[in-house]
Amino acid sequence: MASTSNERLIESAATCMARDGYYQTKISDIVKGAGVSQGTFYWYYKNKEDVVKAIFSEVEQGLLDVVKIGYRQTMGTRESMVASSVGLIASYLRYVREHRDAIRLLTRCRQDADPVVKELANKVVRHVEDAFFHNIQRAKALGMIPEQRSTDVQAALLMSLVDGMTYRWLFTEVDNDKDIGQLSPEALAEEIVSYEFFGMLGAPEEKRQMGET
Amino acid sequence: MASTSNERLIESAATCMARDGYYQTKISDIVKGAGVSQGTFYWYYKNKEDVVKAIFSEVEQGLLDVVKIGYRQTMGTRESMVASSVGLIASYLRYVREHRDAIRLLTRCRQDADPVVKELANKVVRHVEDAFFHNIQRAKALGMIPEQRSTDVQAALLMSLVDGMTYRWLFTEVDNDKDIGQLSPEALAEEIVSYEFFGMLGAPEEKRQMGET
Amino acid sequence: MASTSNERLIESAATCMARDGYYQTKISDIVKGAGVSQGTFYWYYKNKEDVVKAIFSEVEQGLLDVVKIGYRQTMGTRESMVASSVGLIASYLRYVREHRDAIRLLTRCRQDADPVVKELANKVVRHVEDAFFHNIQRAKALGMIPEQRSTDVQAALLMSLVDGMTYRWLFTEVDNDKDIGQLSPEALAEEIVSYEFFGMLGAPEEKRQMGET
Amino acid sequence: MASTSNERLIESAATCMARDGYYQTKISDIVKGAGVSQGTFYWYYKNKEDVVKAIFSEVEQGLLDVVKIGYRQTMGTRESMVASSVGLIASYLRYVREHRDAIRLLTRCRQDADPVVKELANKVVRHVEDAFFHNIQRAKALGMIPEQRSTDVQAALLMSLVDGMTYRWLFTEVDNDKDIGQLSPEALAEEIVSYEFFGMLGAPEEKRQMGET
DNA sequence: TATGAATGAGTCTTCATTCAT
DNA sequence: GATGAATGAAGACTCATTCAT
Numbered sequence: 001m002a003s004t005s006n007e008r009l010i011e012s013a014a015t016c017m018a019r020d021g022y023y024q025t026k027i028s029d030i031v032k033g034a035g036v037s038q039g040t041f042y043w044y045y046k047n048k049e050d051v052v053k054a055i056f057s058e059v060e061q062g063l064l065d066v067v068k069i070g071y072r073q074t075m076g077t078r079e080s081m082v083a084s085s086v087g088l089i090a091s092y093l094r095y096v097r098e099h100r101d102a103i104r105l106l107t108r109c110r111q112d113a114d115p116v117v118k119e120l121a122n123k124v125v126r127h128v129e130d131a132f133f134h135n136i137q138r139a140k141a142l143g144m145i146p147e148q149r150s151t152d153v154q155a156a157l158l159m160s161l162v163d164g165m166t167y168r169w170l171f172t173e174v175d176n177d178k179d180i181g182q183l184s185p186e187a188l189a190e191e192i193v194s195y196e197f198f199g200m201l202g203a204p205e206e207k208r209q210m211g212e213t
Numbered sequence: 214m215a216s217t218s219n220e221r222l223i224e225s226a227a228t229c230m231a232r233d234g235y236y237q238t239k240i241s242d243i244v245k246g247a248g249v250s251q252g253t254f255y256w257y258y259k260n261k262e263d264v265v266k267a268i269f270s271e272v273e274q275g276l277l278d279v280v281k282i283g284y285r286q287t288m289g290t291r292e293s294m295v296a297s298s299v300g301l302i303a304s305y306l307r308y309v310r311e312h313r314d315a316i317r318l319l320t321r322c323r324q325d326a327d328p329v330v331k332e333l334a335n336k337v338v339r340h341v342e343d344a345f346f347h348n349i350q351r352a353k354a355l356g357m358i359p360e361q362r363s364t365d366v367q368a369a370l371l372m373s374l375v376d377g378m379t380y381r382w383l384f385t386e387v388d389n390d391k392d393i394g395q396l397s398p399e400a401l402a403e404e405i406v407s408y409e410f411f412g413m414l415g416a417p418e419e420k421r422q423m424g425e426t
Numbered sequence: 427m428a429s430t431s432n433e434r435l436i437e438s439a440a441t442c443m444a445r446d447g448y449y450q451t452k453i454s455d456i457v458k459g460a461g462v463s464q465g466t467f468y469w470y471y472k473n474k475e476d477v478v479k480a481i482f483s484e485v486e487q488g489l490l491d492v493v494k495i496g497y498r499q500t501m502g503t504r505e506s507m508v509a510s511s512v513g514l515i516a517s518y519l520r521y522v523r524e525h526r527d528a529i530r531l532l533t534r535c536r537q538d539a540d541p542v543v544k545e546l547a548n549k550v551v552r553h554v555e556d557a558f559f560h561n562i563q564r565a566k567a568l569g570m571i572p573e574q575r576s577t578d579v580q581a582a583l584l585m586s587l588v589d590g591m592t593y594r595w596l597f598t599e600v601d602n603d604k605d606i607g608q609l610s611p612e613a614l615a616e617e618i619v620s621y622e623f624f625g626m627l628g629a630p631e632e633k634r635q636m637g638e639t
Numbered sequence: 640m641a642s643t644s645n646e647r648l649i650e651s652a653a654t655c656m657a658r659d660g661y662y663q664t665k666i667s668d669i670v671k672g673a674g675v676s677q678g679t680f681y682w683y684y685k686n687k688e689d690v691v692k693a694i695f696s697e698v699e700q701g702l703l704d705v706v707k708i709g710y711r712q713t714m715g716t717r718e719s720m721v722a723s724s725v726g727l728i729a730s731y732l733r734y735v736r737e738h739r740d741a742i743r744l745l746t747r748c749r750q751d752a753d754p755v756v757k758e759l760a761n762k763v764v765r766h767v768e769d770a771f772f773h774n775i776q777r778a779k780a781l782g783m784i785p786e787q788r789s790t791d792v793q794a795a796l797l798m799s800l801v802d803g804m805t806y807r808w809l810f811t812e813v814d815n816d817k818d819i820g821q822l823s824p825e826a827l828a829e830e831i832v833s834y835e836f837f838g839m840l841g842a843p844e845e846k847r848q849m850g851e852t
Numbered sequence: 853t854a855t856g857a858a859t860g861a862g863t864c865t866t867c868a869t870t871c872a873t
Numbered sequence: 874g875a876t877g878a879a880t881g882a883a884g885a886c887t888c889a890t891t892c893a894t
Contacts, residue, residue, distance in 0.1 A: 005879075007372035021325045023236050027864065037880045044878095052873070078414075112234045112325040133255045135414070149404070156393055157408045160377020161370060168369050174357045180369055191362070200349070201291075201360045218854080240889060250855045255890070431858075447661050447751045450782045452884060463859045468886065470857095504840075538751040562839070572841045575830070582819055583800060584808055584833045590799020606795055617788070621796045625838035626775070627717075628785045644875080666868060676876045842867070 006044050008034035013051045018104040022052065022113040052109065052117050059102040060124045066095050067131035081144050082203075085193045086186070088135075089162065093185035096166055104171055107163075130161045157194055165192055217258050221247035226264045230313040235326035265322065265330050272315040273337045278312055279308045280344035294357050295416075298406045299399070301348075302375065306398035309379055318386055320376075342372045380404055386399065432459035432470050435575075439477040444530035448478065449540040453586055477563040478535065478543050486550045492521045493557035507570050511619045512612070515588065519611035530597055532591075555585045584622055591618055644742040645683050647673035659739040661691065661752040689754050691748065699763045704727075705734050706770035720783050725825070726830045727774075728801065732824035743810055761787055768798045773849045797835055804831055 003011075012033030016025045027048065031041050045051045069088065076084075096103045111120040133155040139145045168180050169188055183191070194203065216224075219322065225246030229238040240261065258264045269283050281303065289297075309316045322334040346368040352358045382395050382401055396404070429437075438459030442451040446514040453474065457467050471477045495514065502510075522529045522576035565571045592607050595614055609617070620628070640652075651672030655664040666687065670680050684690045709729065735742045749761035767777075772794035778784045807819050808827055822830070833841070 004301075021236070022361060023234070024325070028860085038865085039880050039882095040878080041865085041873095042867095043880095047864080071230070089217060108324050111321050112237070145413055148415065149407070149413075151394075153393060153396075153404050154408070154413060156378065156381050157374060157404070158413075161373050163387050164373020164377050165369065168373070183366075191366050191370070194362070195367075195412060197412040199408060199410040200358055200362075200371075201410050203363065239887085251890090252855050252892085253853080253855095256853065260889075272889095445664070449660070450751070453886085454884070464861095464886085465859050466889085469859095469887095473885080490812070534750050537747050538663070551714055552788070571839055574841065575833070575839075576660065576818075579819060579822075579830050580839060582804065583830070584839075586803020586807070587796060587799050590803050594795050594799070594858080600690040605789075606792060607788050609792075612851065620788070621793070621838060623840050625834060625836040626788075626793060626797075627836050665866085668867095677869090677878095678876050679874080682874065685870075795868085 001187065005034065005036045007038050008036065009041060009044055010051065010054060014047075014101040014105055017052070017055075018101040018108070021108050022105075022117060037097065049114060049117055052113070053103070055102055056117075056124060057118055059099060059106060059131055060127065062095060062099065063092075063124065064131060065130055066091050067135075078142070078144065081139065082193060082197055085196065086189045089192050090185045090189035093160065093166065093189055096176055097170065097185065100170055103166070107167060107171075125159070125163070129155050132156070132162075135142060161196060163191050180201050218249045220251055221249065222257055223264065223267060225316055226261075227268050227311065227314040230265070230268075231317040231321070234321050235261070235318075235330060262327060262330055265318070265326070266333065268315055268318060269330075269333055269337060272312060272319060273340065275308060276305075276314065276337065276341055277344060279304050280341050280348075287363065289357070294352065295406060295410055298409065299402045301402075302405050303398045303402035305375065306379065306382070306402055310383065310398060313383055316379070320380060320384075338372070338376075338419060343366050345371050345375075374405055374409060431460065431462045431466050434462065435467060435470055436463070436477065436480060439474075440481050440527040440531055443478070443481075444527040444534070447534050448531075448543060462507065475540060475543055478531070478539070479546065481531060482543075482546055482550060485525060485532060488521060488525065489518075489550065489554055490557060492517050492553055493561075504570065506621060508623055509564065511597065511622065512615045514615075516612045516615035518588065519615055520591065523596065523611060526596055529592070531598075533593060542598055551585070551589075555581050556597070558584050558588075582583050587618055587622060643700055644673065644675045644679055647675065648680060648683055649690065649693060652687075653694050653740040653744055656691070656694075657747070660747050661687070661744075661756060684731040688756055691744070691752070694741055694744060695759055695763060698738060698745060698765065701734060701738065702731075702763065702767055703770060705730050705769050706774075715783070715785065720778065721832060721836055724827045724835065725750065729825045729828035729833055731801065731806070732805065732828055736824065746806060746810075764798070764802075768794050769802075771797050773806065778824070800831055800835060818833060 009030060011188065013025070013030045016029045019025075020029070025048070026100055027038065030051070031038050033084070034041075044052070069091070084095055088136055106121050106124060109117050110125060111118075113121065133151060135156070136151050140147050140151065143150070165180075165188065170181075171181065172181065180188070222243060224298055226238070226243045229242045232337070233242070238261070240254055241251065241263070244251050244396070255385060258267070282304070292379075298327055319334050322330050323338060324331075326334065332384050346364060349358065351370070353360050353364065378401065382396065383394075385394065394399070410416070435456060439451070439456045442455045442459055446455070449587065453467055453473070456477070457464050460467075463543065463575075471480070480524075492505070493514070495517070496606065532547050532550060535543050536551060537544075539547065559577060562571065562577050562580055562584070566573050566577065595609065596607075648669060652664070652669045655672055656667045664687070666680055667677065669690070669764070670677050674679075684693070708730070738822070745763060747761050748756050749764060750757075752760065772790060775784065775790050775793055775797070777788050779790065804819075804827065808822065809820075811820065819827070
C-alpha cells in the first residue's frame with residue numbers, strides 16, 4: 001500500500017499509456033495518476049521513453065518464461081502434443097490477462113511510439129515468435145508435424161493467431177465482439193490450438209463425427 | 214496531371230499518416246507534402262479527422278468488394294472450395310498491396326486515433342470480418358465445413374490470420390522478417406488458406422505424402 | 427510607425443538582451459516588448475539564437491564600414507595621421523552610440539551566450555580588430571609609426587582601449603563613472619587617440635608645454 | 640588533503656562559474672563537481688549569490704595587495720618609473736594567472752549576474768581602478784607625468800588596457816589570438832607599459848633608433 | 853480559391869529550494 | 874553535518890486553428 005513514488009509512477013504510466021497510447025499520454029496524466037508532482041517524475045525517469053523501457057523489460061521476461069516452458073523434449077502422441085499446446089496457450093492467455101495494461105501498451109507501441117520504443121516493443125514480440133519457432137521446429141524434428149511448410153511462415157501464422165485473438169479477447173469492447181471476450185483462457189486456448197493444428201476443417205475425429213452425423 | 218489541391222491533400226495526408234500515425238502527423242506536414250499553404254487545408258477540411266474520413270470512405274468499399282466476391286452460392290468439392298479461398302485471399306492481398314498507405318493508416322488508426330476515427334477504422338474491419346463470417350456460414354450451410362465450432366470465433370481467427378500476415382507481409386522490415394515479405398500474393402494466400410483449413414498438421418494428401426516418404 | 431511584427435521583434439529582442447543578457451532574456455519578455463504573441467516569435471525565428479544572429483549580421487556591417495574608412499592610402503604628416511585617427515574613432519563612437527543596444531548585446535554575448543552565438547560575437551569583434559591591424563600595418567609601411575613593436579599586440583592594445591572605453595562611456599552608471607559618460611564622442615576620441623599614439627606621457631608639444639610651465 | 644565539503648564546494652563553484660557563467664551554472668553542477676549532495680550545498684550557502692560572495696571576498700584583497708604596492712612615494716627618473724610600472728603590471732599578471740578561475744568569474748559577473756553580484760564584481764574592479772588612479776595622481780604630483788589630461792580618464796584608459804589584455808592573454812583561444820597567449824607576464828607587462836607611457840609612437844629612444852635605421 | 857501571418861493554449865523539461873531522516 | 878527524494882513554479886517550444894487579404 002505505502003508504495004514508493006517510483007512504483008506508483010510505473011503503474012500509472014502503464015495504465016495511462018495502455019488507455020491513451022504512447023504519444024497521447026501526457027506526463028501530467030502519469031503524475032496525476034501516481035499522485036506525485038511533475039518534478040518527481042523526472043527524478044526517476046529521463047522522459048516517457050525511459051518509463052516505457054522499464055515497463056517493457058518487466059513484461060518481456062514474463063512472456064518468455066511462459067512461452068519457453070512449451071519447449072518439447074520427448075516424442076509423444078498427437079493428443080498429448082495438442083493437449084500440451086492448449087496448456088501453453090492457456091498459460092499465455094492467463095499471463096496476458098494478468099498484465100493487461102503492459103500487454104496493451106506493448107501492442108500499441110509496436111505501431112505508435114517513437115522509433116526506439118517501437119523497435120523495443122517489436123523486439124519483445126519477435127522474441128516470443130522465436131520461441132514459437134523453436135517449438136514448431138522441435139515438433140518437426142520429433143516427426144510430430146509434417147515438414148513441407150516453411151517454419152518461418154508457420155511461426156508467423158501462429159503469432160498472428162495468438163496476437164490477434166489476444167487483442168480481441170482482452171481489448172475489444174464487448175458489444176462489437178460477440179462472445180469472444182467471455183471465453184475462459186482455457187476455452188479460447190482450445191479454439192486457437194484446434195485451429196492451429198487442424199484448421200477450419202477440424203481434427204479427424206471431428207470430421208468423423210461430422211461424417212457420422 | 215495537374216492534380217487539384219484537394220487531391221494532393223488527400224494523398225499527402227494518407228502518406229504522412231501511414232508513415233507517422235494519426236496523432237504524429239501535423240497539418241503542417243500534410244500541407245508541405247501537398248505543396249499548398251496551411252490555410253488551404255482548412256478550406257477543404259475541418260480538421261484532421263475530416264481528411265481521414267475521406268480516406269477511409271474510399272478504402273472501405275474497395276475492401277468489401279473484394280471480400281464479398283468470395284460469397285459461395287453452390288456446393289462444390291473440397292478442392293474447389295480451397296482453390297476459391299486461395300483466389301479470394303490472393304485478391305485481397307493484391308488489393309491491400311495496391312493501397313498500402315490507406316491500409317496501413319487504417320491499421321494504425323484502429324489503435325491510435327481520436328475516438329471517432331478509431332471507431333470508423335474498426336467499423337471498416339468489422340465489415341470485412343462480417344463478410345468472412347457470412348462466407349463461413351454459407352460453407353457450413355452447404356455442408357462443406359463441420360459445424361461444431363463457433364462461426365464467430367472462426368471468423369475472428371481467420372481475420373487475425375489475414376490481418377496479422379498482411380501486416381507482416383507489407384509493413385515489417387525485411388531483415389526482421391525472414392522471407393515473408395518476399396512471397397507473392399498467391400504464395401502467401403496459399404499458405405494462409407492451407408493453415409486456415411488444415412492447420413499445422415496439413416491437408417490429408419500432404420499427410421499421406423509425408424507418410425509415404 | 428506601423429512597423430511589422432518582425433521589426434518589432436528584432437528591436438525588442440535587442441533591447442531586452444542588451445539589458446538582461448542573452449540567457450536571462452525570456453522569449454516572453456521579447457514578445458511582450460514587441461506587443462505580439464508568443465507564437466509570432468516562432469513564426470519569424472527558430473529560437474533566441476536565431477534572432478541574435480539577425481541582430482549581429484546587421485551590426486557587423488555597420489561597424490566594419492566605419493572602421494574600414496580609416497584605411498590610409500598616402501603618406502601624410504604626423505598631425506594629419508592623428509587627426510584622421512581622431513576622426514575615425516569619433517565616427518566609431520558615434521556609430522556605437524546610435525546602436526547602443528546592439529553593441530551592448532554584442533559585448534555581453536562575447537562572454538555569456540550559447541557557444542554558437544558567443545563565437546559569432548567574437549567573430550564580429552575580431553573583424554574590427556583585423557581592420558585596426560591593417561590600419562596600423564599600413565601606417566608602418568608608410569613609415570609613420572615605428573616598426574619595433576608587434577602589430578598583433580598593438581592591434582590588441584588598441585582594441586582593448588576602444589572596447590573598454592566604449593563600455594565605460596555608454597554602459598556604466600554615471601555615479602560610478604566620474605565624468606567619462608559625459609564626454610562628447612569627439613572629446614573621448616581625442617583622449618583615446620592621444621593615449622594610443624603618445625601614451626600617458628603625452629605628445630612632444632604637450633611635453634614641451636609642460637616643460638615651459 | 641581530505642578537503643572539507645565547504646572547500647570543495649567553493650572550488651567547484653569557481654570552476655563551474657568561470658567556465659559556464661553565473662546564470663548557466665546550476666547548483667547541481669557545483670555539487671557534482673564537489674562530490675557532495677544537493678542538500679549539502681544548502682547547508683553551507685543560502686544560494687548561488689552566497690557562494691559567489693565568498694569567492695569574491697577572497698580575490699578582492701589579493702588584487703588590491705598587488706596594485707597598492709605600486710604606490711610611489713618618492714621622485715625618480717622616468718626610466719625607474721617605467722621599470723617599476725612594468726614590475727607592478729607583471730605582478731598583477733602573475734597574480735591573475737594564478738587565480739584564473741576567480742578572475743574569469745569576476746570578469747563574467749560584471750556583465751552577467753544578478754544585480755547584487757554584478758555590483759559586487761564591479762566594486763572589486765573599481766577598487767583596482769582607484770588604486771591605478773592614485774598611482775597616476777601621485778606620479779603627477781611628483782612631476783613625472785604631465786598634468787593636462789584628466790586623471791579619471793587616464794585611469795580608465797589604463798584599466799581598459801590592463802583588463803582587455805588580461806582577458807586576451809588568459810581566456811581567448813590561441814588560434815584566434817595570434818601569439819598574445821604565449822607571452823610571459825613580464826613581456827606582456829612590458830608591452831602594456833610601453834603603450835601606457837609612450838603610445839604607439841614609442842619612447843624617444845625607440846624613435847631615435849628608428850631614425851638611425 | 854488560396855495564402856501565410858498571427859494566435860494562444862497545451863506540454864515537456866529544468867532547476868532552485870525544502871525537508872524528513 | 875549530510876543525504877537525496879520531493880516539490881512546483883517558470884520557461885521554451887509546438888501546433889491546430891483563425892482570418893484578413
